[in-house]
Amino acid sequence: MQDFASAAMVRLLVRAMAAHGLVPPPPPPGADGLAASHVPLAYKRSVVEAVLHQGGLGTLLQLAQRVDLLAGDPVHRALLGATGVPELMARWQRLEQYVHSRHQVSTTASAPGTLALRHHARPGVREAPHPTESLAVLGALLGASQALGVRGLQVEIGTSGTADRRLEPAAGRLCHRPRRTARAAGPTGCAGVNGPLDLVLGTSHQHSAHTTCPAAPAHHPPV
Numbered sequence: 523m524q525d526f527a528s529a530a531m532v533r534l535l536v537r538a539m540a541a542h543g544l545v546p547p548p549p550p551p552g553a554d555g556l557a558a559s560h561v562p563l564a565y566k567r568s569v570v571e572a573v574l575h576q577g578g579l580g581t582l583l584q585l586a587q588r589v590d591l592l593a594g595d596p597v598h599r600a601l602l603g604a605t606g607v608p609e610l611m612a613r614w615q616r617l618e619q620y621v622h623s624r625h626q627v628s629t630t631a632s633a634p635g636t637l638a639l640r641h642h643a644r645p646g647v648r649e650a651p652h653p654t655e656s657l658a659v660l661g662a663l664l665g666a667s668q669a670l671g672v673r674g675l676q677v678e679i680g681t682s683g684t685a686d687r688r689l690e691p692a693a694g695r696l697c698h699r700p701r702r703t704a705r706a707a708g709p710t711g712c713a714g715v716n717g718p719l720d721l722v723l724g725t726s727h728q729h730s731a732h733t734t735c736p737a738a739p740a741h742h743p744p745v
Contacts, residue, residue, distance in 0.1 A: 527566040528621040529556055530597040531662060535569050537592075538585035544576045559621060570654050582654060586661025589669055601666045607637065610666055625651040627659060 533556050536546040549556050550565045573582045592598035600617060604610040611629060618626050624647045631638035641656040643649060651659075657679075664675060 527561055527563045528617075528623060529559055529561045530592065530595060530617075530621075531586075531658060532556060532561050532566050532569055533595065534588060534592050534662060535573065535585055535658065538588040539569075539573060539576075541588065541591060542577075542581075542585060544573065544581075544585075547572050563624075567652070567655070570652075570658060574654065579654070579657065582657055583661045583664075586658040587665030587668070589662060589665040602669055604666075604670060606670065607667050607672060608632070610663070610670060611637065611639075614663065614666075624649075625655070625659075627663070 536549075536556060539546045547565070547568045550562055570582065573585060577585075589598060589601070597617060600613055601610060604613050611627070614627060624644060625641060626644050628640045628642065629637060630640050641651055641659055643651065660677065660679070664677065667675060
């Protein structure tokens, strides 16, 4: 039986690829193409792979933030109708249920200005999301948060409750703490991270740990 994914995320990535001069894979066969509510999971993953091949992890994070390219889409209206990040997360989670997503984002802890999130498989789903799929989801949440007026966002990612990598959302940079050595990323790996990702989302004044960040791809300006 063929697995499916939400078409909205795929529409976002495909439009962002075109806007940034990248070449997306041909749309899946069928009359609806990307206009349907679902696309084959294999096609979604082929789009992610195309972004990685042509730009890398930083570019994937950048492109996934381009929620402005979904303007007019029901998903865009639903997400940006939120009054803040907590309501945005609640709307995102309802959308996951609506499209029968195989994976979900759960809030594991919250405090003023900070959310701890986990992107993982739903109960009964055996396959965890690929780390790069989690990165794309994270980018979309960041882009929607910024569109709501949230500024100074910082994100740390890791596994098993340990956030060991810092993201600079605006620059599309994936940064590594000097105290850890990350393995090279494979075609569906995210700098040595495997399985469900733990995410800590907060504003810049709450995180002060030093990080060293590689430059973002020069041919893809920050969004």
